[in-house]
Amino acid sequence: MKITNLKNLKNEGTENLPSKERRCFLQLGLSITGVFLGGTILSLTSAHNATGALSGGKILTTKSPYSPHYTMVIREKHCIGCEKCMEACRSTNKVPDDGFRTTVLERSVPVAPDHRERVFMPILCNHCNNAPCVRVCPTRATYKDTVNGIVQMNTDKCIGCKTCMTACPYNARYFDEAIRAVDKCNFCYNSKLKESNGKTTACASACPANVRVFGDLTDPTSHAYKLIHTSGKVFWVLRPELDTLPNVFYVES
Ligand code: SF4
Numbered sequence: 316m317k318i319t320n321l322k323n324l325k326n327e328g329t330e331n332l333p334s335k336e337r338r339c340f341l342q343l344g345l346s347i348t349g350v351f352l353g354g355t356i357l358s359l360t361s362a363h364n365a366t367g368a369l370s371g372g373k374i375l376t377t378k379s380p381y382s383p384h385y386t387m388v389i390r391e392k393h394c395i396g397c398e399k400c401m402e403a404c405r406s407t408n409k410v411p412d413d414g415f416r417t418t419v420l421e422r423s424v425p426v427a428p429d430h431r432e433r434v435f436m437p438i439l440c441n442h443c444n445n446a447p448c449v450r451v452c453p454t455r456a457t458y459k460d461t462v463n464g465i466v467q468m469n470t471d472k473c474i475g476c477k478t479c480m481t482a483c484p485y486n487a488r489y490f491d492e493a494i495r496a497v498d499k500c501n502f503c504y505n506s507k508l509k510e511s512n513g514k515t516t517a518c519a520s521a522c523p524a525n526v527r528v529f530g531d532l533t534d535p536t537s538h539a540y541k542l543i544h545t546s547g548k549v550f551w552v553l554r555p556e557l558d559t560l561p562n563v564f565y566v567e568s
């Protein structure tokens with residue numbers, strides 16, 4: 316299916332999926348050990364809208380409101396659960412031991428009557444275009460970067476009320492006791508992203524299985540752009556029913 320066809324879908328339910336993908340979603344999507352993410356079902360229309368939504372959630376145009384428009388595609392089936400991404404994120408961004416900017420969820424699924432397999436699902440901040448955390452922050456310490464779409468944290472402005480943590484439906488934020496402020500993934504804005512001239516993040520470059528594909532939705536030469544726009548594969552986002560319009564997309568392989 317082409318990205319241009321996505322807007323024709325009537326809704327985002329699994330009934331619109333070809334049978335193979337529907338089976339996959341039903342197997343993988345409904346309960347995940349660790350953080351329960353709810354009905355993880357197809358959100359092709361969200362993928363389409365990612366290039367056309369403003370932070371207020373209004374769909375104004377099919378042109379991206381950000382340039383660059385950073386995104387990450389998670390090639391879920393390739394994840395081997397080695398957690399190298401988590402280690403790289405922690406060391407690169409000085410994440411404390413009791414915090415996290417990304418994690419890898421795991422669960423065991425039955426694949427035969429007497430055989431189960433472990434499946435993994437990396438998660439991080441989705442840099443939502445319609446971000447509940449941004450809406451509730453009383454000091455605007457967290458905000459949508461109008462240049463690149465990253466949901467940023469200004470820790471100097473954070474008063475530690477944790478309202479954003481409560482509002483985030485993806486459990487993507489933590490409280491850093493040392494600085495008495497909330498922290499989260501910022502696509503390595505001050506570290507690897509800057510060093511690589513906008514090309515990659517610490518977790519993406521550390522992954523030995525190329526699970527995390529980082530890129531720019533406005534750059535047709537970007538691997539992420541090509542995957543989303545030309546691969547013909549089925550993509551989904553987490554909790555599409557909340558209309559948060561994530562910028563992290565999932566694909567089977
Ligand atoms: S995933 Fe959570 S922290 Fe990240 S932008 Fe969305 S609501 Fe905010």
Ligand code: SF4
Nearest residue numbers: 404417500502503518
């Ligand atoms: S993009 Fe950077 S900050 Fe975000 S999870 Fe990956 S390594 Fe951590």
Ligand code: SF4
Nearest residue numbers: 394395397398400522
């Ligand atoms: S580094 Fe790659 S393969 Fe390893 S846990 Fe992270 S996403 Fe999965």
